[in-house]
Amino acid sequence: MAETILMAAAALIALAFLLAIGRFFRGPHAVDRVVGFDVLTIISIAGIVLAAVIAGRGIYLDVALVYALLSFLGVIVAARYLEGGEE
Secondary structure (H helix, E strand, O other): OHHHHHHHHHHHHHHHHHHHHHHHHHOOOHHHHHHHHHHHHHHHHHHHHHHHHHHOOOHHHHHHHHHHHHHHHHHHHHHHHHHOOOO
């Protein structure tokens, strides 16, 4: 039963990844691309956490946490760039 749930979660993560890739490449504005990139990083973090659960390795959770922090900083930098403000 647990394997079925994990496989369903992996399929949903893959589907979400494909949809986010579509938004990233089709985004008519730079803001749409930044949002698509942010969604892609969140989905990637979910994939890393799922891999940690499947493999039973807790170290992957540390990798996911560091990736989440770097992703947050990257989106903040991109938002500041798109805003055009320097203080």
